[in-house]
Amino acid sequence: MTAGPVTPTAARQWRTWRWAGLALVVIALIALASAWLTAPRPGGRMDPESTSSDGARALIALLRDQGVEVVVADTASEARQAVRDGSLLLVAQTGYTAAPELLRPLADAPGDLLLIEPAARTREALAPELRRAPAIGLSGAPDCDLPEADRAGTVSLGTPDAYAATDDTTHITSCYGGALVRYHAGGRQITVVGSADFLTNSTLLQEGNAALAMNLAGAQPRLIWYAPQHPDGETSPGASISDLVPEQVSWIVWQAWLAVGLIALWKVRRMGPLVTEDLPVVVRASETVEGRGRLYRSRRARDRAAEALRTATLQRLSPRLGLGANAQPPAIIATIMARSGGQLTDPQALQHSLFGPTPSTDDDLVQLAHALDDIERQVAHS
Template sequence: ALLPGVRKTPAPKGFDSSPDCTLREADRAGTVRFGPSDSYRADGRAVTSCYGGMLIRYRDRGRTVTAVGSTDFMTNSGLPQAGNAALAMNLAGDRPRLIWYAPQHIEGENSSTTSLFGLIPPSATWLVWQLLLVVALVAFWKGRRPGPLVAEQLPVVVRASETVEGRARLYRSHRARDRAAAALRAATLQRLLPRLGLGAGAGPPAVVAAVARRSGADAGLVAYRLYGPPPATDDDLLQLARALDDIERQATGS
């Protein structure tokens, strides 16, 4: 403890305090305005008490100890009041060497239980709710209104034949005879299977047998036309297209 044998008690409330002691520093300063302060009481030792115990001095192991119950009178705002400046100078300037001890809070330490949300003023909460309401109203105003579907006319109408011809030109320019043959065979099977009473998952043997039975053509030739290798030349591709057309016409009787 910094003051062994000294008890600290609340000082009586008052405005200005008189020294009422024989301490030279206090007598020269006269009336002092301490502000909120503590007073000291010592048991079993000789103590010089001034200002109602707010300033004491005593001897301890050959040293002179002076204790003040408040430091407000030494601050910039307290020095101009009453005899505060005189008392501060008398106490601090009495010796050539001065050691100033002031307890400091550790950085980041906070003894308050107030949360972060408790520091927000109540008006800020209403402001946030008002902003949210404004945003919701603007979103509703700018939002797209749901309504019945409206048919829109196409900007350009393209005939199916032009689409087929354009796709054929692309295949021809890239010499993609395999893709062209696959497209022709897939289209033929897509039209044949419902006519033959077969599902989309029917295997090649079932399809070949049904087409051969319906058209009267050779099963091997039908399998070659529907599932054979891709044509090697453009003439072969043209012959394949004609053969697929014949198979479809014979199988469907059209």
């Protein structure tokens, strides 16, 4: 059976649905691409790919739009290999900046150097001609003749560090109260800024921050950006948390632990002498026996019940018979027969009652209780 011919109306509907489906697919792809491109990218301080407040993605995008070739170096060795004449090496201090012995090769690298908020060890390795200076007279105005700072004007640097020359032989240009300094050494231009706030995404648009960032970082057509976000594979192991804690703090912590231990020993609950206390209610012995009997019966514990009856009988008979606690069954039976005055003359019956097997039924258990009671009564009345 062959299918009928396709009508023009069905063909038009198929083409319409086909183009509608294709349009939906294209819209979905565009939406996914837009979401991926505009999605926030978290990262650390001065991360060139991070869109967070401390990241530097906005500045990197502006530099590339201005034609600056930005090369991101993750390690000190990559930065050393990427730098060359006519380039600018930017070293931003992060928690993963390499150790001084790995940074020292960068001090001899060609091209200019821009240090952002360097720590003491980084500054000693890359800019030993500078020292920390008292933060006196810091302001947002450049107050210097440095072209990059003069064109930027007033900027917001937060709370930057200030620098000064270590001796009179080094001539430095100081701006913003010493927060930005520049000098020449070894045929290269070295610029040091005591704050990274003006470079980050959150403050780039404040006052003249963007202008100063572009003037400093875009001074050369090629920029090597070294702001490591991961531990450098060649770095030596960092200090542990205990190494970073001052010695005085460690002593305070140990003393606090000692004080807590002594207080715990002082307040701890101690075992004292036994204290007799009156029972909250008086329970008659008959109720206790009846309750225990019900427990034995509910569990069908005829063996334990028989043992309890026999043990109690022997404990009451032993003082009357003058026997010790370790007396053997033959001696006990013979003594009972002698003390009963001829009332108990069957040793096998006594053996069965006092030391026999476990009763097989509840009736047998009741008969055993009666037999034991009779033996005890005969001995007591003899």
